[in-house]
Amino acid sequence: MTKVVLDRFAAIVGDAHAVRDPDDIAPYLIEPRGLYHGNSPMVLKPGSVDEVSKILATATETGTPLVPQAGNTGHTGGQVPLEGESQVIVSLSRLNRIRNVDPTGNTMTVEAGCILEDIHKAANEVERLFPLSLGSQGTCQIGGNLSTNAGGIAVLAYGNTRQLCLGLEVVLPTGEIWNGLRSLKKDNTGYDLRDLFIGAEGTLGIITAAVIKLLPIPVGHQVAIAGLDSPDQALALLNKAERKCGHALTGFELMPRIGMEFTTTHIPGNRDPLQENYDWYVLIDISSSQSEEAADIMMQGIMEEAFSDGIIKDAVIAQSESQRAAFWNLREMMPDSQKPEGSSIKHDVSVPIAAIPDFMTRADRAVRAAMPDARIVAFGHMGDGNIHYNITQPKGVTPAAFLARRHEINEIVYEIVLEMGGSISAEHGIGQMKRDKLAAIRQPIEIELMQRIKAAFDPAGIMNPGKVINTPGKPLPH
Incomplete structure (x- = not known):
């Protein structure tokens, strides 16, 4: 990758937005878990879709591999360059405008660099909810959420990110721009191109904007934590909660005793809300479209019946919004609480x-x-x-x-x-961590179809190489 080529990229975004200093590039080269560390001579920060288009067209022309990066919160190394390779990072952080909010149609059009928490605030201002909720929502960006089809704590009621997106704007490796920013809930006209890019982890193009779904803010909300003896009892409790609540059941989280100990020991302000220690804990979250009282009645009913049936040993229902947040903090901080151990x-x-x-x-x-x-x-x-x-x-x-x-x-x-018929990646994606495992467990025809799609969209092989799937004839380092 010559200086001449790098200068061409810098001219597209301007020198102020073409990062070349190694110290300034360093934070973009490592992911949160510290498992993957790559190399890059430059970080580009485009400020418009047109600049993204020119970057991709130039990359295809020059054969320059690109790594799209949003908030750099991913867990499988999909957002960092490969070690030993020279790949240019394209940061979407400057594409951070909320283009439109339509509370009547329950949609919002956002650019890929919008921080998830900012989207929540914008939705709340018009009395709407965007239900995607992640521990990293203060730093993760919606483009990365879409590219990995992020899950989070509300999938039970609202689905993954895929189910929360109506339309996309995508820049293809050729530099062509596909404007699929449709807000229709029903559009049955041919192949659903949107679903190809969601979850593709930047291997087919760069998502630059999206139309996302909004929902009415629930009128009532209640959270409880129960102590029990085993995952079998937790399953019985889940079945009971689903029968009583239906779609009002918005969260059902399982936590072990050791996780509770880590969280209460290492996260300031956290404490076990139950009087005794239990082998397992369940957090239940209920949202009601009717009233606070309705949510509380449903929760009371679940707990009373589960206690009577011997499913749970003890439980506490939150008495305030701050207590509900404290209960959720026990679960959400569980990953961070492992680090000191x-x-x-x-x-x-x-x-x-x-x-x-x-x-x-x-x-x-x-x-x-x-x-x-x-x-x-x-x-x-x-x-x-x-x-x-x-x-x-x-x-x-x-x-x-x-x-x-x-x-x-x-x-x-x-x-x-x-x-057991499960999946090796439920919500974090494949990245480079599970690339080879994916190739080993999927049917050969599935991998071949993925490779055909990759070749059709990205014939030059510039888009996030080494992630998700290998390109035939291009062996990659481990």
Whole structure:
């Protein structure tokens, strides 16, 4: 990648928005978990769709590989360059305008660099809700959420990011701009191109804007935490809550005792709301379109019946909005609370909901057979089958020795997940972390179809190479 080529890119965005200093580039080269660290001679920060178009057209002409990057909060290395390669980063942070808010049609048109929390605030100003909720919402950007089809804590009621998007604006690798910013809820005219780009992790083009769905803000809201003995009881509680609440059940989170201990120990202000310690905890979230009283009555009914049936041992229902937020903070800070305990081997997996207790039993047995002192912190969105099956570094073991066994432990967990008809990536994407595993577990025809799509959209192979799938004939470093 010559200086002449880099100068051409810099001329598109202006020198002030073409980052070349290694110290300034460094934060873009590593992801939050520190597992992947790449190389890049330049970070480009386009300020318009036209500039993105010119960048991609120039990259195709010169054969320059590009890595789109939003808020850099991804967990599988999809947003950072490959190590040992020279790839230009395209940051979407300056494309951060909210173009239109339509409370009557319940839509909002946003650019890819809009921070998720800012979208929440804009929706709230017109008494609407954008339900995508993530722990990283103060820094993650909607373009990255769309590119990874992010999940979050409200999937049970509202679906993944894919279900919350009506239309897209995308710049293709050739520099062509596809304006698919449609706000129609029903549009049955041919192939759904939108769904190709959502979840593609920047391998087919760059999402520059989207039309997203808004919903009425729930009138009533209630949260409770219950203590119980096993995931089997949690499953029974979920079934009961779904029967009583239907679509009003917006969250059902499973948490282990060790996770609660980490969170209350390492996160200031957090405490266990129950009087006794329990092996497992469940957080239930109910949203009502009728009233606060209706949400409270539903929650009271669930807890009373579950206690009477011997499903739960104890429970506490939030008495204020601040207490509801405190209950959710226990769950949302669980990943961060693992960091002071050492390194983690993490799995973002899903299995059929009814199989979760069996998965927990089998995975725990297999992991402890391989690593007897493993500290298993398995928690997550039980209501939609997504478990974050994490293993914290055993005491007395060095981080290097522990992480050296990451792939071994991954294989143990993934084998059980796949045997149960599950997925190795529930909401975090494939990136570079699971690229080779994806190729190994999917049918050959599925991988071939993905490669055909990639070749059709990106014949020069410039878009986020080495992520999601390998391009035939182009071996990539690990």
